[in-house]
Amino acid sequence: MSEKSLAARPEIDVRGLHKSFGANEVLKGIDLEINQGEVVCVIGPSGSGKSTLLRCVNLLEEPTKGQVFVGGTELTDPDVDIDAVRRRIGMVFQQFNLFPHLTVTENLTLPQRRVLRRDKAQAAKVAAENLERVGLSEKASAYPASLSGGQQQRVAIARALAMGPEVMLFDEPTSALDPELVGDVLAVMRMLARDGMTMMVVTHEMTFAREVADRVVFMDGGVIVEDGTPEQVIGNPRHERTRHFLSRLLDPAMAEVEEETSDQVGGSGA
Numbered sequence: 527m528s529e530k531s532l533a534a535r536p537e538i539d540v541r542g543l544h545k546s547f548g549a550n551e552v553l554k555g556i557d558l559e560i561n562q563g564e565v566v567c568v569i570g571p572s573g574s575g576k577s578t579l580l581r582c583v584n585l586l587e588e589p590t591k592g593q594v595f596v597g598g599t600e601l602t603d604p605d606v607d608i609d610a611v612r613r614r615i616g617m618v619f620q621q622f623n624l625f626p627h628l629t630v631t632e633n634l635t636l637p638q639r640r641v642l643r644r645d646k647a648q649a650a651k652v653a654a655e656n657l658e659r660v661g662l663s664e665k666a667s668a669y670p671a672s673l674s675g676g677q678q679q680r681v682a683i684a685r686a687l688a689m690g691p692e693v694m695l696f697d698e699p700t701s702a703l704d705p706e707l708v709g710d711v712l713a714v715m716r717m718l719a720r721d722g723m724t725m726m727v728v729t730h731e732m733t734f735a736r737e738v739a740d741r742v743v744f745m746d747g748g749v750i751v752e753d754g755t756p757e758q759v760i761g762n763p764r765h766e767r768t769r770h771f772l773s774r775l776l777d778p779a780m781a782e783v784e785e786e787t788s789d790q791v792g793g794s795g796a
């Protein structure tokens with residue numbers, strides 16, 4: 527169902543993006559195009575600016591300089607109706623942010639009714655469809671506290687999908703989960719990718735990135751160091767910084783050995 531070949535322009539287009547917090551320049555000129563139906567995984571060390579980039583793509587953070595386009599609309603245009611554009615962008619965070627006093631269905635219907643002005647019956651219908659997509663129809667009347675972390679995250683994904691977004695942004699959606707619950711959430715994300723959703727995913731799940739991503743972007747120090755297929759960036763990284771990050775991620779103990787060795791021999795890595 528992917529319509530990659532039909533895309534006349536990128537679905538997400540980031541041009542010359544800079545973001546500073548006070549004197550701290552966190553994003554130092556990011557250029558990134560993501561086509562319709564593409565899945566791009568963003569990897570990189572803590573503090574490299576991954577979340578800030580994602581938050582700039584739906585203007586949760588205001589860029590200091592540069593432009594962001596989603597579906598051809600410039601979000602950084604001062605005259606843009608930002609609420610209208612945000613409706614086209616779904617976001618899923620590490621923390622699920624469900625309302626604890628509302629049932630699963632109510633968590634899904636509330637934003638539809640408030641933001642999209644859907645009536646009760648239609649919102650309930652869309653909620654049921656999306657709960658089915660994430661495999662949680664039987665939890666429709668449950669409260670979030672009675673669900674596992676993985677189930678709560680799937681509800682959060684269903685809540686975003688119920689708004690009918692054109693693109694989905696994920697910021698480490700599985701990082702807060704116990705290992706045995708990660709798989710179910712990744713399976714839902716795989717399904718979305720197969721259905722042709724345009725996705726930008728900050729993640730440390732390298733197996734997911736290898737299998738599902740069309741492209742992997744490695745960020746370090748507020749810039750994109752490498753951007754390519756998973757085979758290129760994870761399988762055969764060109765830059766020492768990428769190699770170092772990956773070796774540390776895959777085997778923290780080895781990375782220390784490698785660091786000591788490269789200090790001695792002058793840095794020609796594995």
Ligand SMILES: Nc1ncnc2c1ncn2[C@@H]1O[C@H](COP(=O)(O)OP(=O)(O)OP(=O)(O)O)[C@@H](O)[C@H]1O
Pocket residue numbers: 547552570571572573574575576577578579
């Ligand atoms: N609201 C903020 N105010 C001030 N500084 C911020 C703010 N948000 C992020 N930063 C700083 O920007 C830098 C990049 O943060 P960011 O959260 O984007 O990194 P990250 O790559 O997502 O890291 P992690 O892997 O730990 O989530 C950090 O130095 C952080 O302290």
Ligand SMILES: [Mg+2]
Pocket residue numbers: 576577578697
């Ligand atoms: Mg982050």
